Amino acid sequence: MALFATMSMTAGVSPATAGPEQWKIMPLGDSITHGDGSSTQSSYRADLWRILYPTHPGLDFVGSQQSGQLPDTDHEGHGGWMIDDLRAKTIGWIVAFQPRTILLHIGTNDMDRGPEPEQAPQRLGALLDDIEKAVPGTQVFVATLVPSKKAAVQERIDRFNAAVPGVVAGRAHVSLVRMDGLDPDLDLRDDLHPNDRGYGKMASLWGAALGG
Template sequence: MTTRSHGRADAAGPGAATTDAGKASPRAWGRRLATALLSLVLAVAGAVWTAGAAGAESNGGVRVMPLGDSITEGTQVPGGYRIGLWQRMAAGRYTVDFVGSQYNGPGSLGDHDHEGHPGWRIDQIDANITGWLRTHTPRTVLLHIGTNDVLQNYNVSTAPQRLSTLIDHITAAAPGAEVFVATIIPLANSGQEAAARTFNAAIPGIVQNKVNGGKRVHLVDMHSALTTADLIDGVHPTAGGYDKMAARWYGALQSVPGSIGDSGGPTPTGSALRGVGSGRCLDVTGVSQANGAQAQIWDCNGQSNQQWTPTAAGELRVYGGKCLDVYSNGTADGTAVIIWDCSGQNNQQWRLNSDGTITAVRANKCLDVSGYGTANGTKIQIWTCHGGTNQRWTLS
């Protein structure tokens, strides 16, 4: 038997990590110093920064463009609010295609495309928006911009007018799109927070003016969704803060019919495997069907990525043709459990035991929730069988 080696995508994508709203982390760029310096010069000049660009992912769903600065990109937590938003839309059975020229985020994010540019102000986004919209043709735009105008103290008093002009350019280039305009999140510095609040106070009137003109523009109060306790560095959210943003975006999208399509899709077949210790279900991260997608636990929702079919060959199949798989034929404690094209190899064979444990045939170790975790997103691995609640499952 030939042992295969699974390929694994770079979880963070090729975009540079950043440490604040406009500065690149030296560690992230250390191996390509010359490229980093050039990128910094281009960013300051307002040119399109392509270091985070990659081939677009598409699933044929409703095209949604996350648009803004490092908070859209997900500085400090790559993927940012897009992770939780994607998970919520997947759980709601919405088929959505994130679009944009940039690309980053972890494997738990099913689509990494976005239009978030660290350090960019309203005017810099405005200088490029028409081209992006013509290229990516979004049905829906999620706009969170203005933080860097405040941080850079860049003509803050006229920032609302620049935002209004940007919205006009969006609606002109994409007249059929639903445009969701967010107030910017809080800032820890008291003087900057005062400026942010002044800027935010103008946004409802701007949005209402567009609505009165027949434009499909919607206000999202993002500022009230977070507090400064949700910031990791005084500017960017923690993982929990980004998830609060995701929840606020999702609620806004659900309130506008058609903005993310219709909830539905084919009824999944198979059965759920519910962890006894967590009460959550065995789940494929991000509803991904890609080889190498990580298995995790998540709130049980009946989605196709939680529907497992035991076969006479000992497989646990999902999506019809993918199998629960021990990464790279591993046998060591802590080896990751993923999905892969069904191949008949014994690292894809499982034994369902009467005590609720599930044994990996090749490794003779149990399907295990890492570290007795109970939180959404806790990874699945194999571990020496001990009968703990994190190794027991119910099939329903």
């Protein structure tokens, strides 16, 4: 107790005056996380910030990329990337930024033009295992994929989304967030990317999962 008191006095900080608890969240994915289709390139991140910040003033989006119009533009959304592209880089980012929570929406490009789309659930599982091994206890929220206006792509998305709950089940610190309820006719800007309305729906779903 005496040591703690001495340290607090030296630093000029006490529990009563400490700032809000920091909550580092890494938005992780492809161009949907970046914000393609959004009028401001903000993706779901701007609306999610508005949902979470009032009750979590220590909120901190983290990542090496920046886009959009919101107080904290950091993220790891990389246009055109597939699951294995993320797998090659994600551990380095997590070690560097130390997020407590990851919001993962990945696989759209695997379904659109990737090789062996039927193996994408296994690739997703490998990415999740890498994260848990590298930084145990990192909380990962895995989204099912938003829909596509391309019929052939949507068939593959449906199969992928059906497999995602099984990928999530049994993995520690991993939770499922269903995004496949977006309306392709109302919520998409083009064949693959949400519009502002669609991103708003994504933000609400993330926020509900996070307790916002």
